[in-house]
Amino acid sequence: MSHEKNVCICRCEEVTEGEILRAIEEGARTVKGIKIRTQATMGLCQGRTCRRLIVNILSKHVDINDISKLEIGIRVPVRTIKIKNFIYDEGKGYE
Amino acid sequence: MxxxxxxxxxxxxxxxxxxxxxxxxxxxxxxxxxxxxxxxxxxxACDQMIFLQTKNPGIHLELAIESKKMYKNLEKELNHPIEFQTIGGMVLIETEDQMRVMKEFVKRQKETGLNVEILDIKDGTKIQEGLSPDLVGTTYSPDDAHVNSxxxxxxxxxxxxxxxxxxxxxxxxxxxxxxxxxxxxxxxxxxxxxxxxxxxxxxxxxxxxxxxxxxxxxIRPRRGQIILTEEVPPYIKHDIISANYITAKYSLDRSFDNDVLGKLGVGLAISQNHRGNIFIGATREFAGYNTETTREGIRRILKHAGKLIPGIVNFNIIRTFAGLRPYTPDxxxxxxxxxxxxxxxxxxxxxxxxxxxxxxxxxxxxxxxxxxxxxxxxxxxxxxxxxxxx
CATH class of the missing domain: 3.50.50.60 (FAD/NAD(P)-binding domain)
Known part of the structure; x- marks a missing residue:
């Protein structure tokens, strides 16, 4: 299968496959390394779709059997949430 | 090799x-x-501030002022868009006790050469909308800046x-x-x-x-948890911290075993980047080399932010993260x-x-x-x- 280097991988930050391959060429061996070089996974959805695609691309260059070494960077919140809803306590309000 | x-x-x-x-x-x-x-x-895993007002008058503030001077030419020198901007900064004052400490602190900062003043909350609201009317006042310095780290x-x-x-x-x-x-x-x-x-x-x-x-x-790692909001229109017009960050950092014992900020847990810092995301931080905890974020820490930061700038609770958060600040005893x-x-x-x-x-x-x-x-x-x-x- 030939690579379409301008295929969009991270839609939020408009990062293409070519840019991700270039980051790997520059030494990135983790999702975090690709993120720092390209901004991929840093947008509104925080990599919910592209993270898997990036791991897929990385798998051709590094051993992905040890997933802890990939620094995949999943963090709270799992979904976008309003601050109000995050700090509200039943019976106590926002304080 | x-x-x-x-x-x-x-x-x-x-x-x-x-x-x-x-x-x-x-x-x-x-x-x-x-x-x-x-x-x-x-x-x-940090925010973006070049905050002169948080520096202790003397060598610490002198270093920061010199650094800020160097920043002015840095973007051109490096020929890279580092998003440096002198946006001004405010230290929000919540109590009369804090006001007393801040008046003395600001006086000494002025002597070291920092351009900074104390405003009452009415004047403060003129330069930053949405401040809680319960605040006692705020400082303002036009010299505070930020950069895309x-x-x-x-x-x-x-x-x-x-x-x-x-x-x-x-x-x-x-x-x-x-x-x-x-x-x-x-x-x-x-x-x-x-x-x-x-x-x-x-x-x-x-x-x-x-x-x-x-x-x-x-040197000890000190965890700082930070929250990032979605991109929103310009809302935080100046970089903002709370006065307890300063009153706790400099007026009391700072030794490793008796660290007040560590016990207080949060030194609030709020700023908005070029794209519109707002950084809200940060805890200051000794948790070894652990970089996880905690529900308790994140909620404590956000509650404090909502108390000082009530409207902020209507924004969505998209990410939390934590970095290890290399603490020294002084x-x-x-x-x-x-x-x-x-x-x-x-x-x-x-x-x-x-x-x-x-x-x-x-x-x-x-x-x-x-x-x-x-x-x-x-x-x-x-x-x-x-x-x-x-």
Missing amino acids: SRKTDIVVIGGGVIGASITYYLSKRGKKVILVEKKDFAFGSSG LELIKGYIKKAVTFGAEVLVNTEVIGIRTKNGKVKGVETTKGTIGCEVLVNAAGSWAPVIGEMIGLDLP GLPIIGYVDEVEGFFIAAGHEGDGICLSPVTGKIVSELIIDGKTFIDAKLLNLNRFRHLT
Whole structure:
């Protein structure tokens, strides 16, 4: 299968496959390394779709059997949430 | 692989990157060695502030003012968009007690040359809408600034490479080679690099490098949890912190065992970046090398933010993260050669000031290594200042 280097991988930050391959060429061996070089996974959805695609691309260059070494960077919140809803306590309000 | 260079810099954070840039700019051959990847530790997990008002009057504030001056030309110098902007800053004051401390603090800052004033809450609201009417007042300085820390590191490295510097990522230092009490090289997972001078710029991990020559460095990782909101229209017009950040940081005992900020848990800091995301931080906790975020810590920060700027609770958060600020007992970085091994230089321990102080640190380190002297009294930053403690 030939690579379409301008295929969009991270839609939020408009990062293409070519840019991700270039980051790997520059030494990135983790999702975090690709993120720092390209901004991929840093947008509104925080990599919910592209993270898997990036791991897929990385798998051709590094051993992905040890997933802890990939620094995949999943963090709270799992979904976008309003601050109000995050700090509200039943019976106590926002304080 | 065995090779030689003038200077090896250990650590690919903002301090190592800056030092590599300033040393190569002056013609030194530098290899930067980073065990993971650049901006992988604290420098890639921080906010964006160059906040002069949080600095203690005296050497600390002088360093910050000099650094800020250097920032003005930095974007042009590096030829890289670092998003530096002098946006002004406010310290929000919640109680009369804090107001008393802040009045004295601001007076001393003015004497050191900082442009800063105290406003009542009515005047404060004129320059930043949405402040809680319960606040007692605020300071304002037009000089506070911010910068995109990731782009800053990339800028330093890119430019340093054009001066001949080399950057080795995924390369861990595993030993220091010495002979007759002098540095002779650095052993890494990818071979030995011969050098007469090395700079330990490993931030929170600097003690690991220090230990290789038997040094016990007084640097501890201190976790700062930060929240990032979705992109919103301009809302935070100036960088904002809460006065308890300062009153706790400087008016009381700061020793490792009796650290008030550590117990208080939060030094609130709020700022909005170029794209519209708002950074809301940060906890200050001693949690070893753990970089997880906690529900308790995040909620504590957000509750405090909502108390000072009530409208902020209507925004969505998209991410939380945490970085390890390299704490030192007196809040100042450790910069200078050590007595034990000739050629072993330390530049670490900036706690939350790494981004702010990166240009001036690069300047001081390059001057001390190349000229043997610098523009401030270097003794104030040397490791020896802690010797009486041990």
